[in-house]
Amino acid sequence: MSNRLTQILVDKRVHVAARKTQLSLSTLEAQAGGQTRPRGFRAALEAKAKAGGYGLIAEIKRASPSKGLIRANFDPPAHARSYEAGGAACLSVLTDMPYFQGADEFLVAARAACALPCLRKDFMVDPWQVLEARALGADAILIIVAALDDGAMAEIEAAALGLGMDVLVEVHDAAEMERALSLRSRLIGVNNRDLRDFSVDFARTYDLVGRAPEGCTFVAESGLTNRADLDAMAAHGVRCFLVGESLMRQADVEAATRALLAA
Numbered sequence: 111m112s113n114r115l116t117q118i119l120v121d122k123r124v125h126v127a128a129r130k131t132q133l134s135l136s137t138l139e140a141q142a143g144g145q146t147r148p149r150g151f152r153a154a155l156e157a158k159a160k161a162g163g164y165g166l167i168a169e170i171k172r173a174s175p176s177k178g179l180i181r182a183n184f185d186p187p188a189h190a191r192s193y194e195a196g197g198a199a200c201l202s203v204l205t206d207m208p209y210f211q212g213a214d215e216f217l218v219a220a221r222a223a224c225a226l227p228c229l230r231k232d233f234m235v236d237p238w239q240v241l242e243a244r245a246l247g248a249d250a251i252l253i254i255v256a257a258l259d260d261g262a263m264a265e266i267e268a269a270a271l272g273l274g275m276d277v278l279v280e281v282h283d284a285a286e287m288e289r290a291l292s293l294r295s296r297l298i299g300v301n302n303r304d305l306r307d308f309s310v311d312f313a314r315t316y317d318l319v320g321r322a323p324e325g326c327t328f329v330a331e332s333g334l335t336n337r338a339d340l341d342a343m344a345a346h347g348v349r350c351f352l353v354g355e356s357l358m359r360q361a362d363v364e365a366a367t368r369a370l371l372a373a
């Protein structure tokens with residue numbers, strides 16, 4: 111199957127293979143060991159939801175393959191502080207370079223600038239990247255179910271849980287939701303955007319929220335632009351959201367975050 115995700119994954123495997131030759135496992139383990147303990151990612155979302163608000167994962171995203179450059183004056187530590195001051199529960203920081211113009215340093219700088227738990231938003235294809243994520247300070251990683259077979263998914267999850275990190279498991283249809291539930295993590299995100307062709311459809315969330323088991327933290331991701339979008343999702347029982355582009359496009363990121371979360 112030839113699609114955008116497949117292409118990204120092929121490139122990512124090449125990138126990881128090269129990185130592995132540059133960075134020894136012992137160096138990485140020492141760096142991970144020297145990090146401060148993971149900040150509770152899922153717990154931060156749940157705390158906001160339990161307090162009656164929305165749990166927001168605010169994304170630090172400079173560009174995307176579908177939209178090109180999103181933010182000109184891109185400043186990860188400043189955005190991290192704005193998101194925190196605006197009431198976000200967590201951060202997501204894109205580290206993929208070729209498709210999202212991200213960088214590992216953005217994650218390091220964003221996490222150092224605030225107290226929020228941080229997700230390393232990248233395409234995980236190898237447990238090695240999980241250790242690398244922890245060495246950078248990441249508190250959580252993303253598993254894209256469409257990108258991995260069951261064995262690889264379980265291996266990557268085990269690496270993250272073993273390091274005390276949370277795992278956001280991303281799905282976009284019922285079959286993927288079934289596979290996600292074979293994992294241990296109960297933090298499930300539905301991507302409204304299909305990574306194979308970048309089409310956005312909120313119906314993906316509406317279809318799948320009812321299939322999430324009791325006790326699961328359910329996150330709606332992508333294409334959310336304003337308070338009304340979140341309220342429409344909340345009417346279907348969704349309390350947690352991942353928002354990037356619409357916040358990154360605002361001059362005043364803190365005010366935009368506050369407006370999104372204000373009741």
Ligand SMILES: O=P(O)(O)OC[C@@H](O)[C@@H](O)c1c[nH]c2ccccc12
Pocket residue numbers: 169171231232254280301331332333334352353354355356
């Ligand atoms: O910028 P948006 O439309 O608010 O979307 C954010 C986030 O959901 C999106 O960046 C995303 C969701 N899953 C991903 C996987 C890889 C890269 C990016 C993503």
